[in-house]
Amino acid sequence: MNASTDVAVLAAVKAEDAAVVAAQIVEDVRQASAEPTWLAATRRVAQVAALHAAAVDRDARFPVEAFEAMRRERLLSAMIPATLGGAGLTLAEVARICETLARACSSTAMVYAMHQSQVACIVDQGHAIPWQREMIARLVDEQWLLASATSEETIGGNMRTSACAVELVDGAFRIEKLAPTISYGEHADCILVTARRSPEASASDQVLIVAPRDSLVLEKRGGWDSLGMRGTCSESFRLVAEGRAEQILPVPFAQIADQSMLPVSHTLWASVWIGITADAVSRAHQFFRAQARGKPGALPPSAGRLADAVAQLRMMQARLKVALDAATEASSERIARDAQEACDFDTPLGASLSLASDMNTLKLSISSTALQVVQETLMICGMAGYKNNTDYSVGRHLRDLFSAPLMISNDRIQLNTANLLLAQRTPATGRI
Amino acid sequence: MKSALRRILTESARLDVPADSLADDADLYAAGLSSLATVHLMLAVEDEFNIEIPDRMLTRRLFSSIDSLAAAVTELQLAQAAA
Numbered sequence: 001m002n003a004s005t006d007v008a009v010l011a012a013v014k015a016e017d018a019a020v021v022a023a024q025i026v027e028d029v030r031q032a033s034a035e036p037t038w039l040a041a042t043r044r045v046a047q048v049a050a051l052h053a054a055a056v057d058r059d060a061r062f063p064v065e066a067f068e069a070m071r072r073e074r075l076l077s078a079m080i081p082a083t084l085g086g087a088g089l090t091l092a093e094v095a096r097i098c099e100t101l102a103r104a105c106s107s108t109a110m111v112y113a114m115h116q117s118q119v120a121c122i123v124d125q126g127h128a129i130p131w132q133r134e135m136i137a138r139l140v141d142e143q144w145l146l147a148s149a150t151s152e153e154t155i156g157g158n159m160r161t162s163a164c165a166v167e168l169v170d171g172a173f174r175i176e177k178l179a180p181t182i183s184y185g186e187h188a189d190c191i192l193v194t195a196r197r198s199p200e201a202s203a204s205d206q207v208l209i210v211a212p213r214d215s216l217v218l219e220k221r222g223g224w225d226s227l228g229m230r231g232t233c234s235e236s237f238r239l240v241a242e243g244r245a246e247q248i249l250p251v252p253f254a255q256i257a258d259q260s261m262l263p264v265s266h267t268l269w270a271s272v273w274i275g276i277t278a279d280a281v282s283r284a285h286q287f288f289r290a291q292a293r294g295k296p297g298a299l300p301p302s303a304g305r306l307a308d309a310v311a312q313l314r315m316m317q318a319r320l321k322v323a324l325d326a327a328t329e330a331s332s333e334r335i336a337r338d339a340q341e342a343c344d345f346d347t348p349l350g351a352s353l354s355l356a357s358d359m360n361t362l363k364l365s366i367s368s369t370a371l372q373v374v375q376e377t378l379m380i381c382g383m384a385g386y387k388n389n390t391d392y393s394v395g396r397h398l399r400d401l402f403s404a405p406l407m408i409s410n411d412r413i414q415l416n417t418a419n420l421l422l423a424q425r426t427p428a429t430g431r432i
Numbered sequence: 433m434k435s436a437l438r439r440i441l442t443e444s445a446r447l448d449v450p451a452d453s454l455a456d457d458a459d460l461y462a463a464g465l466s467s468l469a470t471v472h473l474m475l476a477v478e479d480e481f482n483i484e485i486p487d488r489m490l491t492r493r494l495f496s497s498i499d500s501l502a503a504a505v506t507e508l509q510l511a512q513a514a515a
Contacts, residue, residue: 160466202448202464254467345496349470350487416468423471425487 038089041073042097050104054389056231057107057396060224062187063231066101066108071143079116080123084133085140091264091331092324095271102275103282106400107231109275111145111184113268114232118146118192120264121249122210124331125256131246135190135210144212147188149239153178157409160257161203165196166248174242175209178221183234186220189213193241194253206253211241228399255344258352259334263327266359270320270366273404277316277370280397281309284377287384287392302380309376316366316373323362330355350424357420360413367404374398433505436480437498444472456498470495477501483508 049066056063070076079094080086089097094116102109119139126132138144150159164177175195185191190212197207222236249256284306291300330351337347374397378385384392434456441451441460448464465473473495478484483505485494494504 202462204464204466205462252461258467345493346491348487349490349492419468419471423474423490 045069046104049108053105060230063108076143077140098271099275102272103279109272117265120260124260144189149193165199181234215243273370280374280377280394284380360417444476
């Protein structure tokens with residue numbers, strides 16, 4: 001609230017009310033200054049997202065209003081360093097944004113989280129290339145939304161292999177990909193696409209291509225009528241991209257995935273799932289209190305479940321914090337290595353293997369625990385929780401969370417983690 | 433030693449091309465060596481030559497060619513003999 005409105009408000013009320021109003025303004029200012037501006041901005045966006053969450057879910061449509069608000073608040077460039085024009089927030093701060101948005105609308109939060117993992121790829125791996133820097137500047141100015149096309153028909157969900165290949169002639173490239181899912185593809189301003197380095201390259205010899213909308217043709221091949229996460233509009237497309245060689249990030253995709261995409265996506269997805277769970281637990285808590293008020297002196301039969309649900313939620317938050325610390329530490333070590341111009345080729349793999357298995361186990365445990373906890377909240381809220389559109393509904397939370405063990409299948413991640421553990425001599429039990 | 437390494441590559445590295453057709457200095461990553469396959473390759477090499485590859489030697493360079501694997505095995509075998 002600025003000074004001129006303060007004056008207008010004060011003038012409009014009777015003299016005896018002025019002191020009360022003034023006290024309220026002081027309190028508002030105190031609360032606002034206690035909270036960082038990005039968090040206050042996030043809360044404003046979350047309010048918009050909450051207002052439209054039911055319609056987004058019912059109609060399986062993109063959360064347009066929430067993203068308009070996000071662009072207004074400039075949250076899409078939140079994680080871009082200040083030197084490149086962004087807000088320069090840390091991964092932990094962006095995780096907080098994801099969690100806050102997820103309490104309002106799961107799809108909005110998940111789209112935001114997926115966008116940030118693409119941002120990390122370009123910022124970490126492309127900031128030294130003029131074309132990519134220009135791209136980052138446009139992202140900041142125009143608040144672009146980035147999407148990802150990693151899956152491919154005939155390959156399935158294994159993002160570490162591609163069938164399509166880059167055809168490079170005289171510094172110009174072309175690629176064509178049949179993608180079974182590109183989340184919010186139709187609403188993205190730029191899509192990051194994996195492909196084999198060349199028509200001769202093996203399936204695992206991949207690169208990542210940054211393809212802004214004007215270099216893309218998208219032809220929709222299938223819709224998105226799903227159990228949950230309906231607003232992510234994860235439709236299937238035939239994608240054709242044409243452009244200049246500088247759009248292809250120079251480092252192998254395997255390295256981009258290990259260093260940037262995997263840690264950012266797993267920590268931010270976990271934040272989204274924790275936010276969804278926190279909202280369901282808070283609904284169960286309110287239901288429990290309302291129920292207890294109706295019968296003073298006796299606890300409702302579900303009382304123990306609520307204590308368990310809160311305990312589990314706190315464990316999930318603690319696990320996320322450990323993972324955020326590990327990801328942040330790994331990223332600062334990488335920046336220090338880059339500054340010394342040390343060659344990644346000679347960096348011992350031990351640290352990256354243990355980071356990868358830590359991120360994998362985070363994904364496994366948060367995705368499955370979130371579902372269990374929200375199922376408990378349904379037992380607590382009973383029929384009020386089962387019905388849609390009550391203050392205690394948790395049906396949408398549950399449907400949205402059923403996507404958590406599937407997005408990169410937990411079966412695949414379990415095997416992958418076991419493989420990583422084979423390579424580690426010391427047990428992966430973290431610091432003591 | 434290099435023929436043993438080629439056999440191990442055939443058995444555990446799941447490359448896109450036959451290991452016998454690879455030159456000693458050919459890039460194994462370009463031949464389709466994935467990061468998951470390097471784990472199995474490492475275990476097979478340790479078992480075959482009865483060595484333990486220390487963390488400091490466990491780098492992308494180690495798995496980059498038959499030459500670099502052979503050099504590492506030789507170094508570790510010499511160190512073991514001297515101990």
